[in-house]
Amino acid sequence: MSVTGRPTDQRPALIDVEALFADPEFSSPSISPDGTRVAYLAPALGRRNVWVRGVDQDHSEAVLVTHDDRRGISTYHWTDDPRWLLYLQDTDGNEDWHLYRVDLDRPDEPAVDLTPLEPGSRVFAVDPETTVPGTVIAWMNPRPLFVDVFRIELATGATTPLVERTDPADMFFVDRTGRATWHVARAADGTYEISAADPDTGERRILHRAGGPEHPVGLFLSPLPDGTGALLADYHGSDDLRLLRLDRDTGELTVVAAVDGHSLDTLSSISETMPPTVFADRRTGEVIAARFTGDRPRIVPLDPHFAQVQAALEKLSDGVLETVSSDLDGLRWVATFAGDREPGTSWFYDHTTGDARLLFQYRPVDPADLAPTTPVSFPARDGLPLHGFLTLPVGVEPSNLPLVLLVHGGPWMHDTWVFNRTVQFLANRGYAALQVNFRGSTGYGRRHITAAIGEFARAMHDDLIDAVDWAVAQGYADPARLGIAGGSYGGYAALVGVTVTPDTFAAAVDYVGISDLANFLATLPPFVRANMTNNWIAYVGDPDDPEQLAEMRRRSPITMVDRIRTPLLVAQGANDVRVVQAESDNIVAPLRERGVPVEYIVADDEGHGFQNPENQVLLHQATERHLAEHLGGRRAE
Numbered sequence: 001m002s003v004t005g006r007p008t009d010q011r012p013a014l015i016d017v018e019a020l021f022a023d024p025e026f027s028s029p030s031i032s033p034d035g036t037r038v039a040y041l042a043p044a045l046g047r048r049n050v051w052v053r054g055v056d057q058d059h060s061e062a063v064l065v066t067h068d069d070r071r072g073i074s075t076y077h078w079t080d081d082p083r084w085l086l087y088l089q090d091t092d093g094n095e096d097w098h099l100y101r102v103d104l105d106r107p108d109e110p111a112v113d114l115t116p117l118e119p120g121s122r123v124f125a126v127d128p129e130t131t132v133p134g135t136v137i138a139w140m141n142p143r144p145l146f147v148d149v150f151r152i153e154l155a156t157g158a159t160t161p162l163v164e165r166t167d168p169a170d171m172f173f174v175d176r177t178g179r180a181t182w183h184v185a186r187a188a189d190g191t192y193e194i195s196a197a198d199p200d201t202g203e204r205r206i207l208h209r210a211g212g213p214e215h216p217v218g219l220f221l222s223p224l225p226d227g228t229g230a231l232l233a234d235y236h237g238s239d240d241l242r243l244l245r246l247d248r249d250t251g252e253l254t255v256v257a258a259v260d261g262h263s264l265d266t267l268s269s270i271s272e273t274m275p276p277t278v279f280a281d282r283r284t285g286e287v288i289a290a291r292f293t294g295d296r297p298r299i300v301p302l303d304p305h306f307a308q309v310q311a312a313l314e315k316l317s318d319g320v321l322e323t324v325s326s327d328l329d330g331l332r333w334v335a336t337f338a339g340d341r342e343p344g345t346s347w348f349y350d351h352t353t354g355d356a357r358l359l360f361q362y363r364p365v366d367p368a369d370l371a372p373t374t375p376v377s378f379p380a381r382d383g384l385p386l387h388g389f390l391t392l393p394v395g396v397e398p399s400n401l402p403l404v405l406l407v408h409g410g411p412w413m414h415d416t417w418v419f420n421r422t423v424q425f426l427a428n429r430g431y432a433a434l435q436v437n438f439r440g441s442t443g444y445g446r447r448h449i450t451a452a453i454g455e456f457a458r459a460m461h462d463d464l465i466d467a468v469d470w471a472v473a474q475g476y477a478d479p480a481r482l483g484i485a486g487g488s489y490g491g492y493a494a495l496v497g498v499t500v501t502p503d504t505f506a507a508a509v510d511y512v513g514i515s516d517l518a519n520f521l522a523t524l525p526p527f528v529r530a531n532m533t534n535n536w537i538a539y540v541g542d543p544d545d546p547e548q549l550a551e552m553r554r555r556s557p558i559t560m561v562d563r564i565r566t567p568l569l570v571a572q573g574a575n576d577v578r579v580v581q582a583e584s585d586n587i588v589a590p591l592r593e594r595g596v597p598v599e600y601i602v603a604d605d606e607g608h609g610f611q612n613p614e615n616q617v618l619l620h621q622a623t624e625r626h627l628a629e630h631l632g633g634r635r636a637e
Contacts, residue, residue: 011395012369014636015428017624019364020421021616023048023072026360028323029346031055031334032078033282035327038334038348038359039065039085041073047612048072050087052104055332055348065107066100072611075272077128079136084154086136087111088123093607094575097122099138101154114157120144120525125272129285131176137162145527151178168530172197173230175223176285182223182230186212190534192219194232196248207251210234212534213453214446216412217269220277225285231256233264233277239445241266243278243290257290257300263443265291270413275322279306283328293443295375295387296320296417305330309351316347316356320417334359340373340391343419369394371427373417378470380439380463384451387444388436388467389415392476393427402631403432403477405468405505407486407493411452411460412535414443425620430633431483432476438463440539453539456517457496457555464493465501481631485509485623487609488579495557495587498566507630509569509623512579512608515561515587517552518543523580561590567597569626571619573606599626 027048029040038055041048044064050073053062066073066087076087085102096119100111115123117140124139124147134154141147149163149172163172163180173182179199184192190212195204210219210232220233229248236242236253241263243256257264267274275297279289288303289310297320301307309330313321319339326333333349344362349355373391380386392398404426408415415435426433437444438460440452452460464484471477484497484505491513498508514520521529521536521543540555541548553559568591572584581602591598601622603615610616628635 011393011430011634012428014634015365015369015425017425017620017636018613018617020425021620022364022613024344024362024364026059026346026362027344028074028076029334029336029359030078030323030325031327031332031348032082033080033328034082035329035332039076039078040346040360041076045069048074050076050085050102052085052107063104063107065102065104066111067108071605072613074611077126077136079128079134079154080130081134081154086114086126086128086154088126090122090607092575092605093573093609093611095122095577095607096120097124099123099126099136099152101157112157114152114154115140115159117142129176129280129282130178132178137174137178141527145530147527149174149178149180168527169533171218173221173223175227176225181227182221184219184221186533190538194219194221194230194246207248208232208234208246208253211446213538214450216449216535216539217266217442218531218534220264220266220269222278222280222287231278231287233266235446239447241443241445243287256287257292257302259292259294259298259300262292262294262298263445265293265297265416266442267413267416270410279324281306281330282326283330293414293416309333309349312351312354312356313347313349316349317342317345319345338418340417340419341367341370341424343421365424369428370424373420373423375417376470378466380459380466382459382462384439384448384463385444386436386438386463386467388434389417389423390435390471390476391423391427391433393430393432396430398432399475400478401432401476402430402481402483402627402633403434403468403471404483404485404627404631405434405436405464405497407464407484407490408435408437408441409486409488409490410442411438411440411489412442412449414441416443422620425624426627426633429624429627429635431627431631432471434467434471434477436463436467438467456492456540457500461493461496461500464497465504468504481506483507483509483627483631485511486513487511488513491579492557495564496555498568499557499560499563502563502565505566507569507627508566509571509626510584510587511571511619512573512576513570513583514579515556515583516558517541517556518549519558519586520579520583521552523582525577558586561587562594564591564596567626567630569599569601569622571601571610571622572603573608573610574602574604575607578608 027041050066051062099115127137146165151160171184172180183195183197192210194208222231242258278287288306292298317337319337323336346360423433491510494508494510541552588600
């Protein structure tokens with residue numbers, strides 16, 4: 001019998017690639033401030049678009065309010081004016097985000113670009129929860145090197161500067177009125193200096209210092225609505241990242257939320273589409289819950305009212321609570337859940353009556369045909385604890401399987417227990433899928449993150465090899481049929497895998513991966529370079545230092561390309577501004593000259609990762625063929 005209880009070799013049918021990697025039928029729902037309408041993403045015109053309907057209506061009565069037929073929409077915002085809805089969009093993945101306004105009274109009219117920025121400038125973030133009616137606060141860089149803060153009037157598009165930086169590395173945090181009340185500077189050694197800022201005089205008082213490299217993606221800081229302090233993510237004498245209150249007058253730190261052995265989950269600092277680090281009250285801005293990492297993410301309530309709401313919501317699903325939104329009174333809620341075999345359910349909940357009903361259930365395939373994802377842990381060769389996730393194919397004995405090591409990007413992020421389409425696709429095709437949060441991943445404490453300093457293509461890679469060795473030793477994996485795949489940093493890791501350890505993997509997939517660390521840093525957008533001190537420079541090296549530059553080149557797959565003999569699949573977005581196309585071109589060309597098997601996919605309408613469903617299908621069909629040929633898994637004919 002298999003681990004799922006099915007008789008041996010009773011495998012599920014092959015999942016249709018186009019069904020699995022199509023845009024979800026429904027996703028990202030949220031409720032309007034007055035609690036009468038729900039907005040969400042659903043396909044239209046071949047792309048994800050925003051739809052709006054009444055809370056008591058179904059999709060057949062919904063109104064399509066955006067009309068993008070070129071690239072799907074991922075982020076939208078309600079505003080305090082029931083007439084206006086906002087969304088962000090770039091051009092073919094170039095990440096030059098603009099903020100568009102939709103007139104919900106006239107949804108067929110073209111959207112209005114509120115931020116007609118020049119190429120190379122973008123909107124970084126938007127906060128619609130402001131005390132000034134009819135406005136939003138936006139962070140953008142019309143001056144390419146400086147990310148400044150602006151107020152935008154929704155009706156007219158008039159833009160008013162609120163904070164202009166004098167140092168591109170400085171960070172300002174504004175309250176709901178738009179005043180800069182907190183400032184974070186970076187000392188020469190990378191230490192973050194957190195100051196209370198006087199919004200009228202600009203005077204600053206340093207209240208707290210935090211180590212730099214232990215916060216490689218920056219500090220999480222949120223001003224308290226009453227002006228008495230701020231919430232801060234820091235370690236505070238612990239190895240675990242905690243949520244603290246920093247007093248504005250005294251600088252005293254007190255613990256607001258902490259879970260022993262677990263860190264605050266900061267994935268949302270990577271992307272707005274990730275689950276939020278904290279939930280906030282829509283009316284007041286007070287933080288009402290915080291998310292922590294673990295075998296399953298854990299939501300810690302911080303507000304008595306939300307604790308009651310959370311308890312009621314968690315009775316609705318066996319999955320993990322991912323997002324919530326409420327009306328201004330905190331009585332009507334829309335919540336989403338996800339699990340390893342549950343790609344997404346959304347519920348409407350009325351706290352006044354206790355009534356709840358399912359809004360959406362996105363299931364591209366039968367959950368019974370999907371594979372459970374199991375948390376695993378084991379020590380690295382130097383004793384550092386490693387945590388990850390193992391997904392075994394359904395219907396076969398879990399022994400001596402072909403295995404794909406799937407490496408996450410960042411590297412300053414982490415894999416979590418969630419529905420992952422690529423993982424499920426691999427398991428359905430007969431592969432064990434192994435994910436490991438190698439050193440440098442967030443979510444597992446200060447020691448775990450900083451253990452990656454200086455360890456690109458060294459101990460970070462050793463962790464990956466230790467992971468596959470563990471899977472082999474446990475009997476799950478066939479050592480002759482190991483594959484490695486990943487995107488961004490994960491693509492770099494795949495290339496390191498076939499250069500540093502050329503005899504380990506029988507197949508590799510490099511998806512928008514770095515091949516030359518020096519060129520990667522040199523070609524990043526200019527505004528990024530001012531903020532690399534505590535991540536790329538601290539962990540990899542300073543390209544302005546000749547000795548460190550030489551060391552970066554030694555750790556770059558491009559300098560070891562002559563060692564590659566493993567069959568390779570490379571995928572790249574032509575408009576990628578993070579990992580430019582040359583990073584892939586320069587790997588593919590010499591391999592083809594030497595006759596090493598390499599397939600190369602370049603998507604002309606994509607950037608750093610494929611978003612359009614037809615490109616996702618193309619990528620995974622190629623992956624299916626590549627792995628089946630070299631590892632022996634199943635494939636569709």
